Every structure is written in structure tokens, then in C-alpha cells.
Amino acid sequence: RYYSGRNRYWADRGIPGPEPELLFGNLRAIWSYNNPRQLVLKEWTRQFGKVYGYMSGQRPLWVISDFSLINEIYVKRFDNFYAHARAELQESQDCADTHMAEARGGHWRKLRALSTDAFSNKAMRNIFPTVKHSSQLLIEQIEKKQGEEIDVQRYFREYTMDIISKAALGKEGTEMFNNVYVDWCTDFFLNFRPLSHWMFTLPSLFPAL
Incomplete structure (x- = not known):
């Protein structure tokens, strides 16, 4: 019923x-x-x-x-x-390790204020050399294949992960076309099927506590 x-x-x-x-x-x-x-x-x-x-x-x-x-x-x-919907297995109340995408109320406002500086104009300008360097490497890789067909999606996956690895994860140098994170992420998004995984499906089928 x-x-x-x-x-x-x-x-x-x-x-x-x-x-x-x-x-x-x-x-x-x-x-x-x-x-x-x-x-x-x-x-x-x-x-x-x-x-x-x-x-x-x-x-x-x-x-x-x-x-x-x-x-x-x-x-x-x-x-x-402003509040985001809670995940089925998320605690009903925010705790110290609740991240901003799931936080609510005062806890969300505190996290939002703390993160503001990370996305300021100054912070964005600071990572511009990193983005520029990765862009130059991408162009060099494409030029090596001049006259050949290439998988553009693969190149931009490498480009995106190269920037994330350096700007967010603090990696030095580049691992473009030799970055293990690209393979992990590609496998997750291409082969992941939520309905075949009970952890994602089962909590959705019952009333929230």
C-alpha cells in the first residue's frame, strides 16, 4: 500500500x-x-x-x-x-566530514565561506600557467598525428586529467598519455551500471528513515 x-x-x-x-x-x-x-x-x-x-x-x-x-x-x-538532496545512505545530520555538496544550513555556509578564496579571480589566475602548459602539451601530441585520424575524446580525457592532477592533486610534471587515473576514470564511467550494484539500488527502494 x-x-x-x-x-x-x-x-x-x-x-x-x-x-x-x-x-x-x-x-x-x-x-x-x-x-x-x-x-x-x-x-x-x-x-x-x-x-x-x-x-x-x-x-x-x-x-x-x-x-x-x-x-x-x-x-x-x-x-x-541552496540545500542539496541527501544521498540515501547519508547521515540525517551534518557532521565534521560532511562535504559542501551534501552540507546544509550553517555548516554549508561555513564551508562555502572557506572555499570562496579557492575560486577567486586571483586563484584562477594562479593556475593559468598550469592550464596553458597542459594545452601546449595537448597541441604537441595532436601535431604528432598530423594527417591521421585521432580519437578526440581520448585526447581531451588526457588533457583534463593532466590539469586536475597538477592543479588539484599537486602532481609535478606531466603524465599525459601515461596517467593511471585516466584509465580508472574511463573504466568507471564506461562500465559502471548502477542497477547491477546493490549498494546504489537497494537504498533507493525503501522509505527514508
């Missing part, structure tokens, strides 16, 4: 959306390996309009692509909507 009632969450509020399945909600649609979530949401937006809802397991999610409403939430009333 709980699950059937939960599936009516958006319908009872007069908000359109895709029909959810019992227990899973719309999880199987948005976590399809062959049909990326972004394309699924784009199709639902075409079907149901700029404001609709769907069920991620037992969690109701509201999708908004109306610019005036987005401006109202993210700009005019940001103080009321």
Missing part, C-alpha cells in the same frame, strides 16, 4: 510525469546504460513540458527547465533552496 501510494506522489499534486513502476519508480528508465539519463530527461521534457516530476526509487524528483522559475529558485530565493 505504501508503494502504490508513493507512486501517486506527483499525480496527487497535479504534476505530470512518466508512470512509475512499483518499487523501482522510474529508476530503470533513467539508469539505462543504452539510453543516457540526459536523453531520457530531454524526452520527458518534450512529453510533459518544462515542469514535471518522476520517482527515483522512492524519492520524488522535480524537473524544471522553465527559465523564470529557475531564476526564482537559484537567484531570487536561493537562501531557501
Whole structure:
């Protein structure tokens, strides 16, 4: 009875959306390996309009692509909507190791204030030489393949990870096309299937505590 009632969450509020399945909600649609979530949401937006809802397991999610409403939430009333949704296995209260993407209330404001300097204009200027150096290395690698076909995505994966390794992880020198992190990240994003992993699926199927 709980699950059937939960599936009516958006319908009872007069908000359109895709029909959810019992227990899973719309999880199987948005976590399809062959049909990326972004394309699924784009199709639902075409079907149901700029404001609709769907069920991620037992969690109701509201999708908004109306610019005036987005401006109202993210700009005019940001103080009321800054909190991020909690992960299913996350503690109900913030603790010392809760990071900014999951923090709420005063803890979020404290972390936000501490991180502001890291993204200041001065900080961005300081990493410009690092970005420039990686860009030059990328160009050199591409020029070596002049006249040949190349996998552009692979080159930009290497370029991006080279910058992250130096600017965020403090690595010295470059490991472009010899960076183990690229292989790890590629394997994770290309081969990871949430529905096949109980840790990601199971918590979504039960009521929040």
C-alpha cells in the first residue's frame, strides 16, 4: 500500500510525469546504460513540458527547465533552496566530514565561506600557467598525428586529467598519455551500471528513515 501510494506522489499534486513502476519508480528508465539519463530527461521534457516530476526509487524528483522559475529558485530565493538532496545512505545530520555538496544550513555556509578564496579571480589566475602548459602539451601530441585520424575524446580525457592532477592533486610534471587515473576514470564511467550494484539500488527502494 505504501508503494502504490508513493507512486501517486506527483499525480496527487497535479504534476505530470512518466508512470512509475512499483518499487523501482522510474529508476530503470533513467539508469539505462543504452539510453543516457540526459536523453531520457530531454524526452520527458518534450512529453510533459518544462515542469514535471518522476520517482527515483522512492524519492520524488522535480524537473524544471522553465527559465523564470529557475531564476526564482537559484537567484531570487536561493537562501531557501541552496540545500542539496541527501544521498540515501547519508547521515540525517551534518557532521565534521560532511562535504559542501551534501552540507546544509550553517555548516554549508561555513564551508562555502572557506572555499570562496579557492575560486577567486586571483586563484584562477594562479593556475593559468598550469592550464596553458597542459594545452601546449595537448597541441604537441595532436601535431604528432598530423594527417591521421585521432580519437578526440581520448585526447581531451588526457588533457583534463593532466590539469586536475597538477592543479588539484599537486602532481609535478606531466603524465599525459601515461596517467593511471585516466584509465580508472574511463573504466568507471564506461562500465559502471548502477542497477547491477546493490549498494546504489537497494537504498533507493525503501522509505527514508
